[in-house]
Amino acid sequence: MNGTPLIRLANVSKVYPLESGDFTALNHISLDISEGEFVALMGPSGSGKSTMMNQLGILDVPTTGEIYVAGKNIASMTNLERTHMRRDVIGYVFQKFYLIPLLSAYENVEYPLILKYKKRDTTGRAAAVLKSVGFDQEMSAHRPNQLSGGQQQRVAIARALVNDPKIILCDEPTGNLDRKTGFQIMDILVGLHKEGKTVILVTHDPKIAEYAHRTIQLEDGKVVES
Amino acid sequence: MKDIFFDLSVRSVRLNFLRSLLASIGIVIGVVAISSMGMLGTNMQLIVKDQLTTGINTIAITPDVVRAEPGASVSSNTGITDIQLREIRDAAGINEVIPIDRTNTQFSIGSNDGRGSIYGLDPADIKNIMNVSEGSTIRGEGEAIVGATIANRFNLKIGTRIKIGEPNISVTRPVVRVVGILSSVGLSSSNGINSDNAIIVSDTWYSNQFGGENVYDQVNVNLKDVSTLTEVENAIDKKVNRNKEVVRISDSSSRITSVSSTLSSLTTFILAIGSISLLVAATSIFNVMMMSVSERVQEIGILLSIGTEKGEIRRMFLYEAFILGIIGAVIGGIMSVIIGYSVVSAMIGNTSYFFLPESLVYIPAGMLIGMIVCIVSGLYPAWRASNMDPIDALRNE
Numbered sequence: 001m002n003g004t005p006l007i008r009l010a011n012v013s014k015v016y017p018l019e020s021g022d023f024t025a026l027n028h029i030s031l032d033i034s035e036g037e038f039v040a041l042m043g044p045s046g047s048g049k050s051t052m053m054n055q056l057g058i059l060d061v062p063t064t065g066e067i068y069v070a071g072k073n074i075a076s077m078t079n080l081e082r083t084h085m086r087r088d089v090i091g092y093v094f095q096k097f098y099l100i101p102l103l104s105a106y107e108n109v110e111y112p113l114i115l116k117y118k119k120r121d122t123t124g125r126a127a128a129v130l131k132s133v134g135f136d137q138e139m140s141a142h143r144p145n146q147l148s149g150g151q152q153q154r155v156a157i158a159r160a161l162v163n164d165p166k167i168i169l170c171d172e173p174t175g176n177l178d179r180k181t182g183f184q185i186m187d188i189l190v191g192l193h194k195e196g197k198t199v200i201l202v203t204h205d206p207k208i209a210e211y212a213h214r215t216i217q218l219e220d221g222k223v224v225e226s
Numbered sequence: 227m228k229d230i231f232f233d234l235s236v237r238s239v240r241l242n243f244l245r246s247l248l249a250s251i252g253i254v255i256g257v258v259a260i261s262s263m264g265m266l267g268t269n270m271q272l273i274v275k276d277q278l279t280t281g282i283n284t285i286a287i288t289p290d291v292v293r294a295e296p297g298a299s300v301s302s303n304t305g306i307t308d309i310q311l312r313e314i315r316d317a318a319g320i321n322e323v324i325p326i327d328r329t330n331t332q333f334s335i336g337s338n339d340g341r342g343s344i345y346g347l348d349p350a351d352i353k354n355i356m357n358v359s360e361g362s363t364i365r366g367e368g369e370a371i372v373g374a375t376i377a378n379r380f381n382l383k384i385g386t387r388i389k390i391g392e393p394n395i396s397v398t399r400p401v402v403r404v405v406g407i408l409s410s411v412g413l414s415s416s417n418g419i420n421s422d423n424a425i426i427v428s429d430t431w432y433s434n435q436f437g438g439e440n441v442y443d444q445v446n447v448n449l450k451d452v453s454t455l456t457e458v459e460n461a462i463d464k465k466v467n468r469n470k471e472v473v474r475i476s477d478s479s480s481r482i483t484s485v486s487s488t489l490s491s492l493t494t495f496i497l498a499i500g501s502i503s504l505l506v507a508a509t510s511i512f513n514v515m516m517m518s519v520s521e522r523v524q525e526i527g528i529l530l531s532i533g534t535e536k537g538e539i540r541r542m543f544l545y546e547a548f549i550l551g552i553i554g555a556v557i558g559g560i561m562s563v564i565i566g567y568s569v570v571s572a573m574i575g576n577t578s579y580f581f582l583p584e585s586l587v588y589i590p591a592g593m594l595i596g597m598i599v600c601i602v603s604g605l606y607p608a609w610r611a612s613n614m615d616p617i618d619a620l621r622n623e
Binding site for chain 2: 083120
């Protein structure tokens with residue numbers, strides 16, 4: 001962990017033009033997240049959590065200001081470069097799991113490897129990552145609709161991990177799970193953080209946020225506590 | 227390499243099996259329409275062309291228009307001479323050479339007068355080139371066979387006597403006896419003789435009455451193989467018209483060219499009708515692809531957000547169109563053979579040309595066109611899918 005942070009937001013604003021006037025979702029935000037941090041992003045609905053999430057996940061570009069991820073300015077990248085960055089640097093874990101319904105659990109995890117190496121996985125990496133989240137071969141053959149919520153989220157985490165990203169970005173990862181399953185998922189994330197991943201967690205649940213080492217509180221598009 | 231995007235497309239097609247099948251049926255119909263229509267047209271063309279070539283295998287050689295130098299007298303002998311005939315025979319090789327005498331004259335049957343052509347032909351040739359429908363062919367002097375029109379007009383029977391020549395009180399006109407009546411040929415005469423309105427007599431009888439022994443008004447060459455037409459014409463021209471144009475060589479090959487071009491525009495027209503069904507198929511493929519895209523918006527959002535390239539998304543949907551196209555084209559191709567064969571046999575009644583390459587080529591052509599139509603119909607849906615905003619797409623339920 002040297003001087004340059006893994007993620008740097010410099011005076012970032014995101015404005016959505018609406019018929020009723022412009023809506024400022026993010027209002028001049030500046031913050032740094034260093035490699036190896038476990039950050040919880042909190043705030044009431046409408047505070048800009050999701051917008052922030054999209055910015056950090058390189059799914060969107062800010063209206064003004066600059067975002068640097070792993071030292072690169074997002075705004076100056078081409079669409080394809082951003083796509084490759086999403087594939088290689090960031091792992092996404094969504095509230096609704098967002099597995100690909102047509103693919104089995106194994107294929108869902110193998111998918112990012114295929115995107116990266118343009119060929120099917122022969123290294124056993126996908127199976128190994130699935131095993132680390134408690135999936136055996138038999139369960140890996142199931143389609144997402146044959147799995148419980150907790151199982152689906154494990155597969156989603158495995159998918160996020162398979163390309164060995166620096167950042168794990170979780171959007172309400174326990175939002176669709178019961179408390180017990182939710183804590184199991186959180187235990188996996190804690191383990192990942194211990195292995196050196198930078199984990200960013202969006203949640204409105206204070207109990208979940210407690211797992212993090214740093215909490216960023218958003219309100220009306222501004223950071224009120226960091 | 228097994229492409230995961232291809233896998234995804236296959237699974238999407240399988241998941242929406244009925245919908246995909248219906249879209250493919252559109253392509254099947256299109257392919258069948260294009261190829262059977264094409265085959266129908268081509269078979270028609272081939273048959274008509276073949277029928278026509280039996281009519282154009284005749285080269286007619288006639289004496290050239292006589293042009294005398296000013297002051298010189300115009301030779302009265304304007305026929306093809308025996309020497310020229312021999313040259314023609316040499317040049318014609320294996321092909322049949324038929325010298326013909328011909329004139330126009332008046333004749334009388336009982337009290338009825340008429341006018342028509344009289345042909346003098348070698349009885350051996352008559353047997354070969356004339357189609358006698360009633361009676362027999364000429365065997366001796368004073369016998370004649372008559373064309374269908376003339377026979378009908380004058381109510382000629384076997385045995386009827388015809389006086390040949392202008393009525394003249396001071397001269398007894400020669401008489402021929404009808405021994406045979408020819409079947410009607412119309413314009414499709416295959417031997418260069420318009421025999422419907424003719425009285426045909428033996429060459430010796432003709433020379434006795436009209437003179438001109440060893441001089442002929444026309445020489446026909448009947449080709450064994452119509453493709454040697456130009457070759458034989460050139461050979462005759464070189465041999466007979468050595469120093470100057472003495473004979474004119476003509477054929478009716480221009481007729482086949484014009485009929486062929488008419489038929490080929492007819493085929494194009496039929497094909498255009500067939501294409502309409504492909505247009506309908508294209509709409510249905512487009513519709514299915516758009517449905518597939520809009521049903522999978524969230525899935526597209528997931529794929530895009532975890533780092534799938536636009537080109538890969540496009541590929542996935544183009545594969546899907548391609549799969550629908552392959553299914554449609556293969557089924558369509560198989561059905562084209564069956565339906566095309568039935569259509570040709572029902573509408574033309576002759577399937578002997580069906581399995582020729584010129585006809586069968588419409589099956590792969592129709593399949594290819596079907597596939598292309600499918601992929602083109604998938605272009606826009608694929609482009610739309612790949613250009614979605616991942617955030618909006620993810621939010622879509």
